[in-house]
Amino acid sequence: MNSAGREQAALVTREAYAALLQVKTLVDSAANTLREAQRQAVGLAIGRGEKAIPIAALQSASAALESQEFEAAILQARNKMQSAVASLQNTRNG
Secondary structure (H helix, E strand, O other): OOHHHHHHHHHHHHHHHHHHHHHHHHHHHHHHHHHHHHHHHHHHHOOOOOOOOOHHHHHHHHHHHHOHHHHHHHHHHHHHHHHHHHHHHHHHHO
């Protein structure tokens, strides 16, 4: 594997990692919203949360995972990872 090929493989792999971190950020945000819905649901179940209705938080978490932003992040991460695999295979075979 030549130096230029190694550098290109490292760059593409770093881009794939960054794209996957964006997906993780979006998932973490939805998980935090869902955690709040869970707290609200438990509060309702034990009679301490009459004012906090968990449906809004549940809908927000669901909407986040159905959003165009999330779909675009998933697509970009998938494409970047496929590019990283192809780049590494090319440098190994070339």
